[in-house]
Amino acid sequence: MIMRNILRATMVRTWLGCAAVAPLLLAAPVAQAQVTDFRQAVAQAAASDADIAAFYRERNYEGIWSGSADRNRRNALMAAFAAAGDHGLSTSRYDPAPITARLQAATTPAEQASVEVELTRLFMQYARDVQTGMLVPSQIDSSILREVPYRSRLSTIRAFVQSNPDSFLRALPPSSPEYTRLMREKLAMERLLADGGWGPTVPGGKLEAGDTGNRVVALRNRLIAMGFLERTNTQTYDAAMVAAVQRFQQAHGLAIDGTAGQGTLREINATPESRLQSIIVAMERERWNNRPRGTRHIWVNLTDFTARIVDNDVVTFETRSVIGANQRDRVSPEFSDVMEFMVINPSWYVPRSIITKEYLPQLQENPNSVSQLQITDARGRTINRAEVDFTQYTASNFPFSMRQPPSNGNALGLVKFMFPNRHNIYLHDTPAKSLFGREVRAFSHGCIRLADPFDFAYALLARQVANPEEFFQSRLATGVEQRVDLVEPVPVHLVYRTAFTQADGRMQYRRDVYGRDGRIWNALAREGVAIRAVRG
Known part of the structure; x- marks a missing residue:
């Protein structure tokens, strides 16, 4: 095609006898050829990433970084890359020097397209890293069950090209006061x-x-x-x-x-x-939780052994807590859910893992052990222990369930707070009050025990009844298990922060239990x- 245009220009120049005409006739077709070559190269370079390929396909493979008109967008991205270390991100991943050198050295359409697509890939990576974290939590620890609120890569870059680049990039990190x-x-x-x-x-x-x-x-x-x-x-x-x-x-x-x-x-x-490591980790954790916490929410910091009710970013109630013991199958997980109801005078339905690991061996030695627990069959009928040979059962074939009826000695105490989840984790009272005097309070099977569960209940009920204490105590006095729904369900966040701030900016540090x-x-x-x- 380029050769045909050169021959055509030569013929026209001969016919007109004017050498000046030739460059004018050559310029447009050659430039167009370069544009076509660039777009073809962009299509090839983007093909391995579905989101990037879709983005450029929508634009007919037109660039967003490479042209002179793209200078502000390019400079804004390079400035963000240069400041990546401020956010505790990898400075080597976003070192602007190599990519700037590639931009300056790119002369052919293929080289320019390669840098163009690489900048888009880096933008998408940076946006995700600074917005929702560099790491996948569950890949680091199986007990970190947090659902990270990832944004669509394609939607992010679409919005970026329609926005002021500096403002858009500044708005990517979490906007929470804690992150700041x-x-x-x-x-x-x-x-x-x-x-x-x-x-x-x-x-x-x-x-x-x-x-x-x-x-x-x-x-x-x-x-x-x-x-x-x-x-x-x-x-x-x-x-x-x-x-x-x-x-x-x-x-x-x-x-x-x-x-x-x-x-x-x-x-x-x-x-x-x-201490700086703890802060950087806390910033990564804050990115994992980069979504609204809830105007009213419950914040359980496992390392701090506390549970708080927070209203409009102000702590309105706080109590000490006991968390899961530091054993593989007893640690408290991290996740967020929504508290829907409380149960006053709860029964404790013993988790099967506790039945088979702790109680079955005791029953095999003495059928009358753990007498505070009822043993029930598949139809919910209480069995006669004297008629069962527990030694014939193993953890895999034990056919019974176990339940502790409501009482002052119930393992859950006199109230539990439910945010139904597949991990079977909840907040509850406990008869083991002495543990709240310990400095390190990691003793439970994973659920969160509260030092002041009644006051916690009053604080939650104050939004829906005139006299929460009287309401609660009247139901407690019946001794009968009762469910009380929360009219306004409350988000619950089980978090793990060894570095966190107070509202006045002062730092708090906790041990990595x-x-x-x-x-x-x-x-x-x-x-x-x-x-x-x-x-x-």
């Missing part, structure tokens, strides 16, 4: 690292009020550097230091006694790098996320 505060703290911690961190750690063992010496000075300096103690020259563990240690303990979920014992010193000596955040950090590091120190 975590990112602010991340950047501050990176500046702290560049300035040398918190200084030397505190050597040795326990320190308490009245102690003096170099170790007290080391503790003093560390508390000052961390922001828990005003500047002072004291060399004595005085009242100001006791108060500072108490503030530190409160911010780290420790027993608040003002004494720097082994557990407190371990947390005081944690490195800024480890199940080791999940450590696994998430390792996975992020494999994807290229790294701790960095940044000069202010």
